Amino acid sequence: MNRPRRRRQFGYNVEENHSDKERFRFPLNMDESIQNETTKVQEESNAGIKEDNDPIRRQQQQSLLDDTRFNRKRPKKNTITKARQVPSAIHGSKGNPGSRVGEHKDSSADDKTPGYVSPIVEQLKRERESREKRKQQRLQSNEKKTIPTHATSLDPGPSEAAQPQPSDLNQNEENSEGKKATSPFNVIMTPYDKNKHISKQNTVKRSGPKNTLPPLHILGEGQDSAYETSGESYADEVVAAFDAIGVPTKVIAYRTNGIIGRYELSLERNFRLNVIGKLKAHLVEVLPFDNVKVIAPIVGTSNIGVEFALPVIHPIPFSTLFKSSSLGSRKNDFKFVIGKTVDDQIFSFPLQKAGHMLIYGGEEIHSTSVIDNVLVSLMMNHSPRELEIMVASDKDDHIAYGSLPYAFNEPRSLKDKDVLSDVLEELNDRHNQFRRAHVRNLDSYNKRVKTDARKSMIIVVIDDLAELFEHNNPEAIRSIVQILKKGKPLGMHLVMNHSRKDVSIRFELLQMMQTRISFKDEKSRVVDNSDELVEGNDMLIQIPTSNKPLRVNAGILDQKIKENVLSHLKGMS
Known part of the structure; x- marks a missing residue:
């Protein structure tokens, strides 16, 4: 469809309306003669206008001048001439909150009707006012406190002390006028310096722990050097x-x-x-x-x-294990020590990587020494706020740990159905708290929260696991399974002893125990090649970071040294 194109011209309608008015030729392509004539005509017209006093002619010229002049005061299309009074949830309503939009209000009238009130703004105002009030009260209380002045070497005599000093007169005048006490210095202090001086007086130095960790000399002497040539x-x-x-x-x-x-x-x-x-x-x-x-x-x-x-045995004392390893530097890295390998290297391992531990077989003396080495080496470097211990046993070997400040709960019997109920409740609470904090392990959680809200590492000692299976305590076994599944990243670890070889362990439970320690076992149920070990203090340790087990001999913690260490730990808080 062919439509006639309409010529687009700027100001087309304006030109049609003012077609009868005067127009000026554009003097670009004119000759000099024509240009001179036009200039003369313009000068004569201008002179005539000045001399002309015709009011009608003057009005026409003024209207023509107004139409040709560019109007700079004309607003643009996107300019808002008047803001609307729209209430905001944060800033409230602008202008008069009581008046409506477009309604004229007399300034002399007293209108107390409230407009839109934002609750967020009001809450911020109340908090700001309370904060300012507390700050003023704190400054007033600090200014009222008398600060002792430094004594000079020249003490005034009784006659001089009786006479009023000019500084005392000035101070009495200020107190009579109701002025507040200023700084004790003889200089004019700015408000910043005054607040800084007051803050220094109010700051209390952070106090360290009331009790120190057990010293190294309490562990006794080390191993005799004669064992190297034996x-x-x-x-x-x-x-x-x-x-x-x-x-x-x-x-x-x-x-x-x-x-x-x-x-x-x-x-x-x-x-x-x-x-x-x-x-x-x-x-x-x-x-x-x-x-x-x-x-x-x-x-x-x-x-x-x-x-x-060796035909002649040289026992390995616990002091040699602790002092010669990295634990002697007293770092809180949650490392424990058990014994020495065959090539005379100390076996120490972090608890976070070890996970849940199983001690299988062996005599009661050797299995107890392994548990004591793990617990004592951890307590030597960590405070009760960082480490907690819970003992579930019917024996008296580990009952002394229940009286320490490290105790998560009092020792309980394995026959009790609620033996691990508190531990399971703590497990569920930590699981929910870690999910809310969007973290997966204990280290990440402790980095995000304050010092008082940090969680401690919990070790649950179960001695003996075979008795738990024999007495058929299903509630305790379910709790153990839950801790094995969720406890490692939450900072809860199981240390279980299974001394009786005639009671078998389910394969599913065995796979969830990351660190397995086996004494001599003819059938090698827990660790491979454990049938080649020697009866007594000889064991294979399978750690989760290695495919091959390590042959380790446990260190011996003397009973007297153990009592000295535990008595020192009882005073910890």
Whole structure:
């Protein structure tokens, strides 16, 4: 469809309305003669206008001048001439809150009708007023306090003391006039300096802990250095035993922890290490030791190791474990120590990585020493606000921990149905609080909250787990399963002892225990190759960060030293 195009011209209607009015030619393409004539005509017209006194002519010229002049006072399209009185939830209504929009109100009238009142603004006003009032009261109370002046070396005599000083007269005049006391200095202080001086007086230094952690000398003496050479004289007999079965070897190193010794042997390059497994039965008959364990190869090397029990045992005291490890620096990293490995290295491990621990088999003396080493090493470096202990047992071995300030709850019997009810309630509370705080573990939660609201690490000792299975306490077993599933990130750890081998453990429960400690077990139910251990203080530890277990001998905590440490810990708060 063809439509006639309309010519677009700026001010088209204006030109039509004023077509009869005078127009001026644009003097761009004019000749000089024409330009001179136009200038003369313009000068004559201007002179005529000045001399002309015709009111009608003057009105026409004025209207023409107004139409051609650009009006700068004309508002733009997007300019709001008058703001609307719309009430706001934060700022309230602008202008007069009592008047409506567009309603004219006489200034002389006294209208007390309230308009829109914002509750947020009113609450902020009340808080600001109360804050200012408290600040003024605090300043007034601080100014009323008398600050003692420094005594000078020249003390006034009785005659001088009786005469009134000019400073006293001025002070009496100020008090009579009702003025407030100023700063004690003889200078004019600004309000900033005055507040700073008052804040220094009111600040109270932060006091440290009332009681200190147990000192290191309370742990007694360390291990005798004679253990390092014990069993070293069997090197020739070991080499002769390997030569007897046709395997030439050479002793490289010998290490011992005082209970178990190990020879490190190097073989020829063309010898296959998988043959050692077949020759192990012949080696046991030839070697001069009763209990022998052959390691082929040693982790990280191409050598083999021969481990054997020393005929003369040198016990490992707890003081050696604590002082020689990183625990001696007294850091609060929640590390515990158990014993020494065969290569004379101290076994220490953080509790957050260890998770839940199971101690399987062994005599009651050795399993108790493992639990004591874990608990005492943690209490030596942590206050009751950081660590709590709960004991569930029918024995008297760990009853002393219930009287300490570290106790989460009093010791309870495993036959009680509500033995772990408080622990399970704390577990659920922490789970809900961590979800509200949008965190997943205890460290993240403690970093977000204040010092008073921080959560402590909780250790639940269950001794003995076999009795719990025998007495058929389903409520306690359900609580244990819940703690095994959720407790590790929430800072709640189980340390369970299972001494009786005739009572089996369900496979599902065994898989949820991250750290497993096994003494000698002929069937190797908990840790593989535990049948090659020696009866007594010898165990394999399977940690979650390693595929192969470590052979460790537990340290011994003397009963007298234990009582001294616990008596010192009773005064902690």
